[in-house]
Amino acid sequence: MQQGLAAWHHYMVCNDINLLPDLIADEAVFHSPVVHRPQTGKAKVFAYLSAANKVLGNETFHYVRELVDGPEALLEFVTEVDGIMINGVDLIRFDHDGRIVDFKVMVRPLKAINKLWQLMAQQLEHQA
Numbered sequence: 252m253q254q255g256l257a258a259w260h261h262y263m264v265c266n267d268i269n270l271l272p273d274l275i276a277d278e279a280v281f282h283s284p285v286v287h288r289p290q291t292g293k294a295k296v297f298a299y300l301s302a303a304n305k306v307l308g309n310e311t312f313h314y315v316r317e318l319v320d321g322p323e324a325l326l327e328f329v330t331e332v333d334g335i336m337i338n339g340v341d342l343i344r345f346d347h348d349g350r351i352v353d354f355k356v357m358v359r360p361l362k363a364i365n366k367l368w369q370l371m372a373q374q375l376e377h378q379a
Contacts, residue, residue, distance in 0.1 A: 255349030256324050266308055268301055275300070275351050282355035284339075285368040296354065302374040303356070306367065307332065322346070332370065337363040 255274070262270045272293070279296040280289045290299055312330040319325075326341040337358060344353040358364050 253319075253349075255345035255351065256319065256343070258349060259324075259343065259351070260314075263304075263308070263312075263314075266304065268304070271297060271301060271304075273350075276346050276348075279351050280353050282353075283371075284356050284358045284364060285371070296351070298375060298378055299371075300354065302371055302378060305374050306370045307337065332363075332366055335363055335366050337367065339363075 258270070258274055262274060275293050275296050277293050278291075279293055280291050281296040281299045282289050283299060290296060307328075307330050309330060309332070312328060314326050314328050316327040317324065322345045324341075324343045324345070326343065328337075328339050328341065330337050330339075338360070339356060339358040342353075342355040342357070343351055346352045358367055
């Protein structure tokens with residue numbers, strides 16, 4: 252699990268989309284803060300995580316807190332997008348090989364959720 256978390260941090264620092272596929276298990280599930288149904292499968296999780304990186308992964312993004320319990324990690328982040336401060340949490344579960352099997356994002360405040368919904372929808376549409 253520690254190798255998976257270290258690989259995730261490396262991906263976030265390098266911002267190299269080519270590293271992402273190897274971090275995601277085939278049966279992975281993504282839980283969006285704005286989409287009702289979980290997104291299942293490597294391709295969908297890749298789409299959401301890569302879109303989120305484009306939307307949130309700017310020079311202001313950084314993790315401010317990390318809690319690890321076995322294969323589970325809680326990573327609190329802050330970033331600013333279009334003048335809106337975003338505070339969120341990534342809840343990540345890794346498999347025995349260090350790949351992501353479950354990724355849940357929670358975001359606050361409401362203004363940030365609305366902005367994130369708008370920008371993620373645009374990014375996902377662009378990817379399609």
